Amino acid sequence: MKSGVQMNFIERRARADRALSQLVNMARAATETLSSREQRGVYRLESTWAEKSSAAPPTAHVWIGSAFAARWRAFATIVLALVRVLSTRVRVYYQKALAHARVLDSSPRVRAVRQWLRKKAQRAHGHWLLLASRRNRRHTAR
Amino acid sequence: MHERIRLARERPAQVKYEVDDAELLRILIEGHPRALRASWLRFAPMVHGLLKRALGPEDDVREPAQLVFDRLFRRVAELRHPSALRPLVIALTANIIRTELRNRWIRSWLRVRQAEAAPRTSSVPPDPPSREALRRLYFILDRFKSEERIAFAFHFLHGLSLEEVAEALNLSLPATQRVLARVWSRIVLFIERDTALLDYLSSVEEQGVCA
Numbered sequence: 001m002k003s004g005v006q007m008n009f010i011e012r013r014a015r016a017d018r019a020l021s022q023l024v025n026m027a028r029a030a031t032e033t034l035s036s037r038e039q040r041g042v043y044r045l046e047s048t049w050a051e052k053s054s055a056a057p058p059t060a061h062v063w064i065g066s067a068f069a070a071r072w073r074a075f076a077t078i079v080l081a082l083v084r085v086l087s088t089r090v091r092v093y094y095q096k097a098l099a100h101a102r103v104l105d106s107s108p109r110v111r112a113v114r115q116w117l118r119k120k121a122q123r124a125h126g127h128w129l130l131l132a133s134r135r136n137r138r139h140t141a142r
Numbered sequence: 143m144h145e146r147i148r149l150a151r152e153r154p155a156q157v158k159y160e161v162d163d164a165e166l167l168r169i170l171i172e173g174h175p176r177a178l179r180a181s182w183l184r185f186a187p188m189v190h191g192l193l194k195r196a197l198g199p200e201d202d203v204r205e206p207a208q209l210v211f212d213r214l215f216r217r218v219a220e221l222r223h224p225s226a227l228r229p230l231v232i233a234l235t236a237n238i239i240r241t242e243l244r245n246r247w248i249r250s251w252l253r254v255r256q257a258e259a260a261p262r263t264s265s266v267p268p269d270p271p272s273r274e275a276l277r278r279l280y281f282i283l284d285r286f287k288s289e290e291r292i293a294f295a296f297h298f299l300h301g302l303s304l305e306e307v308a309e310a311l312n313l314s315l316p317a318t319q320r321v322l323a324r325v326w327s328r329i330v331l332f333i334e335r336d337t338a339l340l341d342y343l344s345s346v347e348e349q350g351v352c353a
Contacts (some may be wrong), residue, residue: 011280016334019343023279023333026272026346027299030199041204042182044213049178080252 163224167288170218182211185231192232192302196239196295198280204237213238217319229309236292236310271342278339282332286325293318294325 106111161169161180169177189210195202213234221230283291289311296302296310308318333340 012334013330015344016330016340017262018347019333019340020330022343022347023275024298026296027199027276027279028301030272041186041207045182045208046178048208048212049215077252084252135260 156276160239163227167218167221167224167227170215178211178215181214183216185211185228189231189235192235192296192300193239195299196292197242199276206242210234210238229306232306232310233312234298236296239292239295240288243291252272272346275339275342278336279329282329285332286328289313289323290321293321294329298326 160183166177166180166184170181186207189207192202193206193210194201194266197206199204210231214231217230217234218227221227234336283294286294293307293311296307297304302310304315304318307322308315311318311321313321333343
């Protein structure tokens with residue numbers, strides 16, 4: 001026996017499943033035919049291949065120029081990507097370090113160490129006070 | 143009169159360019175002038191359909207389609223069996239789609255916007271709600287890996303068989319089945335959360351049932 005919430009969930013999931021089927025049918029119908037521009041693609045293909053087959057082999061100058069440009073483009077893309085990655089990473093690490101420092105500041109171990117140090121200081125201070133009072137008493141006795 | 147002239151022009155063309163796979167492979171390898179047009183007539187509808195369904199109906203797929211045929215002509219000499227021609231075209235289309243999706247991701251990542259092509263009225267549904275519904279489907283598909291997106295588009299949207307999808311993606315049959323099941327269930331989850339889309343599609347379904 002399923003509860004109302006379970007029934008609602010199952011019903012909703014089934015509805016979404018039917019909706020996706022509907023959407024798939026719509027997507028199929030939307031891209032059914034070739035447009036006239038797409039049909040004309042064969043002329044472009046033929047002219048491209050005619051040019052390729054009739055073209056003389058590229059001269060060294062053109063080849064070097066194109067290869068040079070392509071290399072520069074690739075280099076610029078890589079540098080841009082690296083800059084972006086590094087800047088993001090640096091920002092993330094800085095934020096993480098800040099958060100870590102905050103957590104460390106309030107961690108029990110650090111608190112315990114601080115308390116111990118404070119106690120030590122108080123004790124030392126107390127000891128010093130005691131010495132001072134004895135000294136004072138000695139002074140007054142004189 | 144004009145109709146008769148048109149038919150007279152078309153009839154020999156159809157006879158000339160309709161060849162079987164073995165003949166097509168032979169003339170492609172030989173570099174016959176008929177090969178370009180024959181292969182285009184045979185595979186262009188499929189290639190355009192696959193590209194549009196994987197990339198989205200509003201994308202201009204003419205350039206990727208040219209690339210598919212360009213690669214086909216370069217690599218066709220490697221083929222030995224004519225039956226492998228269609229799988230090769232599908233695999234090349236999948237590769238081009240993968241490259242296109244990767245380029246799109248890089249452009250969005252580097253915040254470089256590509257010039258938008260004019261919307262193609264032939265393949266986009268005319269009514270705004272269904273266009274919006276399709277846009278949301280492709281928005282959901284943008285969140286998937288390219289392999290998953292290609293598998294979904296090829297199998298569910300284009301209707302390729304499981305074997306063909308597996309071959310195109312270089313996966314085993316069970317792996318392809320798992321990928322498809324996973325993608326379907328995840329898209330269902332996304333649609334379930336999109337109340338407006340769910341309501342619209344339910345209303346379309348009810349109208350269909352009523353009609």
